[in-house]
Amino acid sequence: MSGIHHVTAISGKAARNLDFYTHILGLRFVKKTVNFDDPGTYHLYYGDAAGHPGTILTFFPWEHAAPGRAGVGLTQETAFRVPAASLGYWTHRFIEKGVEHGGIEKRFDEPVLTFVDPDGLCLALVGVEGAEGEVGWSNGDVPAERAIRGFHGTTLMLAEAGPTGAILTDVFGFAEVAREGTVVRYRARDAAFGNFVHIRDAGNFLPGRIGRGSVHHIAFRATDDAAQAAMAEKVEKNHGLQHTEQKDRQYFRSIYFREPGGILFEIATDQPGFAVDEPVEHLGAELKLPAFLESRRAEIEAALPGLPRERA
Numbered sequence: 125m126s127g128i129h130h131v132t133a134i135s136g137k138a139a140r141n142l143d144f145y146t147h148i149l150g151l152r153f154v155k156k157t158v159n160f161d162d163p164g165t166y167h168l169y170y171g172d173a174a175g176h177p178g179t180i181l182t183f184f185p186w187e188h189a190a191p192g193r194a195g196v197g198l199t200q201e202t203a204f205r206v207p208a209a210s211l212g213y214w215t216h217r218f219i220e221k222g223v224e225h226g227g228i229e230k231r232f233d234e235p236v237l238t239f240v241d242p243d244g245l246c247l248a249l250v251g252v253e254g255a256e257g258e259v260g261w262s263n264g265d266v267p268a269e270r271a272i273r274g275f276h277g278t279t280l281m282l283a284e285a286g287p288t289g290a291i292l293t294d295v296f297g298f299a300e301v302a303r304e305g306t307v308v309r310y311r312a313r314d315a316a317f318g319n320f321v322h323i324r325d326a327g328n329f330l331p332g333r334i335g336r337g338s339v340h341h342i343a344f345r346a347t348d349d350a351a352q353a354a355m356a357e358k359v360e361k362n363h364g365l366q367h368t369e370q371k372d373r374q375y376f377r378s379i380y381f382r383e384p385g386g387i388l389f390e391i392a393t394d395q396p397g398f399a400v401d402e403p404v405e406h407l408g409a410e411l412k413l414p415a416f417l418e419s420r421r422a423e424i425e426a427a428l429p430g431l432p433r434e435r436a
Contacts, residue, residue, distance in 0.1 A: 126315055152170065282326060288387075308322065
């Protein structure tokens with residue numbers, strides 16, 4: 125499989141983040157864990173009913189992080205798929221809930237509703253014909269028939285589209301399928317969710333600054349370790365870029381590298397998935413720690429801010 129595995133962003137207050145993504149957007153709270161490299165910080169995961177690759181948006185809630193600044197070298201927007209007929213529902217919901225949003229516009233002949241989360245993260249809902257036939261998750265806040273159906277894709281703002289486009293096509297199995305103004309559209313060949321990456325060729329526009337409300341990194345799918353190793357080899361041999369060693373993230377195994385425009389890319393395995401340490405019906409119910417942090421559980425739990433218990 126190809127396509128986006130997950131997107132990880134930086135937020136402010138963890139409780140506010142949890143409320144927005146589960147109650148306002150109606151995503152499932154898939155996993156409550158910590159940043160393995162900074163265990164005093166939560167790592168919160170949201171997605172569909174089972175946390176399938178291509179549906180997962182995750183956050184590092186660094187409450188005191190400075191706000192980010194949009195610009196070249198960052199992800200400009202993260203977009204979700206919804207049934208096309210549901211955009212009217214979402215517009216009314218955003219008005220009712222006080223969510224900052226734009227009007228419905230057309231991009232690549234698809235209706236798009238833009239909005240921002242409480243920390244300023246730029247998001248969008250893309251109306252997709254036929255998505256109403258896919259299973260939607262509902263915890264009672266958003267009806268299943270209106271619910272988000274995973275990622276549509278992301279938009280990167282880069283000084284030059286070509287070098288990054290070459291990685292998308294050669295390493296990740298995307299193909300260039302359209303252009304609209306300064307935006308180049310790439311599509312994954314065999315992904316149901318997270319199958320679009322757009323690159324806005326922004327030239328010498330103002331450089332971005334990562335912070336609260338910014339995407340930290342984008343992860344692309346690898347079926348297993350062998351597929352990941354083959355991708356990593358292409359990154360190094362075909363594009364001259366260095367990557368990290370494999371890191372065990374409990375729910376997937378990852379390597380990281382910076383694409384030519386400076387955005388952090390991850391290659392994450394589909395295996396083993398989010399049910400490895402709790403059953404699917406109870407995803408997100410308890411704080412889960414990797415084995416190497418279990419001995420510090422009391423210390424870690426004492427340092428983390430409280431979260432309301434989310435409905436599983």
